[in-house]
Amino acid sequence: MCGVRQKNMASYLKTTKELLVFLGKSLFSVLKALIFTFIPKPRKNVAGETVLITGSGSGLGRLLALQFARLGSVLVLWDVNTEANEETCRMAQEAGAMKVRAYTCDCSQKEEVYKVADQVKKEVGDVSILINNAGIVTGKKFLDCPDELMEKSFNVNFKAHLWTYKAFLPTMIANNHGHLVCISSSAGLVGVNGLADYCASKFAAVGFAESMFVETFAQKQKGIKTTIVCPFFIKTGMFEGCTTSSPTLLPILEPEYVVRKIIDAILQEQLYLYMPKFLYLVMFLKSVLPVKTGLLIADYVGAFNVMDGFTGQKKKT
Numbered sequence: 658m659c660g661v662r663q664k665n666m667a668s669y670l671k672t673t674k675e676l677l678v679f680l681g682k683s684l685f686s687v688l689k690a691l692i693f694t695f696i697p698k699p700r701k702n703v704a705g706e707t708v709l710i711t712g713s714g715s716g717l718g719r720l721l722a723l724q725f726a727r728l729g730s731v732l733v734l735w736d737v738n739t740e741a742n743e744e745t746c747r748m749a750q751e752a753g754a755m756k757v758r759a760y761t762c763d764c765s766q767k768e769e770v771y772k773v774a775d776q777v778k779k780e781v782g783d784v785s786i787l788i789n790n791a792g793i794v795t796g797k798k799f800l801d802c803p804d805e806l807m808e809k810s811f812n813v814n815f816k817a818h819l820w821t822y823k824a825f826l827p828t829m830i831a832n833n834h835g836h837l838v839c840i841s842s843s844a845g846l847v848g849v850n851g852l853a854d855y856c857a858s859k860f861a862a863v864g865f866a867e868s869m870f871v872e873t874f875a876q877k878q879k880g881i882k883t884t885i886v887c888p889f890f891i892k893t894g895m896f897e898g899c900t901t902s903s904p905t906l907l908p909i910l911e912p913e914y915v916v917r918k919i920i921d922a923i924l925q926e927q928l929y930l931y932m933p934k935f936l937y938l939v940m941f942l943k944s945v946l947p948v949k950t951g952l953l954i955a956d957y958v959g960a961f962n963v964m965d966g967f968t969g970q971k972k973k974t
């Protein structure tokens with residue numbers, strides 16, 4: 658009888674201790690987050706890190722390459738457009754990259770991703786920062802969009818992330834050191850009419866990156882970091898012709914601003930980066946407002962017409 662009582666007491670104390678530790682740690686994490694909203698978080702040093710950027714032939718990918726070149730990283734540049742990628746390579750060398758290699762890779766092709774990844778491992782070494790940035794948009798209404806184009810959207814915007822993780826994550830885990838960066842979109846958080854295949858692929862990219870963040874956390878792989886980037890329209894030409902329903906709250910972003918914020922988020926090991934900041938409020942309102950109210954607001958601010966003038970990227974990839 659006495660033994661049973663002692664056992665119950667011990668189990669009660671263990672549960673109480675666990676609860677107190679959990680509450681203490683939670684409070685500490687909230688305080689830490691609050692402090693870092695007022696003072697900037699320390700930045701990590703990426704000099705000597707090997708950074709692989711997909712879709713480095715233009716737009717954000719090219720600008721990211723130039724920034725990492727200035728930060729002293731080794732660069733591995735992937736794009737389906739050889740000429741444009743070679744140009745980024747040359748520009749990165751001029752910007753002071755310590756080592757830069759350009760590879761032609763169609764990220765929509767699984768076998769090609771694996772083949773080029775093996776080549777990178779042999780020729781450059783382990784990739785420690787992987788930036789899945791390559792992206793395409795069809796800009797067609799769902800029923801007008803040919804199946805092949807929808808499949809292509811998924812292959813480039815989402816499935817390529819699976820194959821690059823498969824290729825590079827194992828070494829990151831073995832070294833307990835790595836950073837996985839997903840360039841998604843505000844269209845990966847909120848559905849947009851006229852953009853169904855793109856939205857679905859970008860939602861998938863967010864879901865995958867977030868799940869892998871949780872998986873590495875649950876497996877105590879503390880050295881593996883994740884950053885998920887969701888920007889609104891950017892002036893790179895990809896969404897040429899599109900408009901904003903509210904230029905003050907949702908401005909069309911400058912690529913240089915977006916890249917500066919992405920670099921900050923990576924260096925500060927920030928998990929989510931939504932741009933502009935108004936998107937955080939949009940996400941909150943999406944969760945709490947009645948659906949009808951949300952739709953009325955969207956209609957009032959012209960959100961259903963943002964894709965009306967879409968012409969897209971002029972150059973062909």
Ligand SMILES: NC(=O)c1ccc[n+]([C@@H]2O[C@H](COP(=O)([O-])OP(=O)(O)OC[C@H]3O[C@@H](n4cnc5c(N)ncnc54)[C@H](O)[C@@H]3O)[C@@H](O)[C@H]2O)c1
Nearest residue numbers: 712714715716717737763764791792842890891893895974
């Ligand atoms: N521009 C925007 O308004 C905007 C907004 C939100 C998110 N994004 C995302 O940002 C990322 C970069 O877009 P961007 O605006 O710089 O566009 P961009 O068209 O300038 O650059 C995309 C690059 O990806 C490359 N690419 C396309 N298909 C490829 C493939 N199969 N394999 C390898 N490379 C391929 C292209 O050659 C190009 O160099 C994309 O993922 C895009 O979806 C863009």
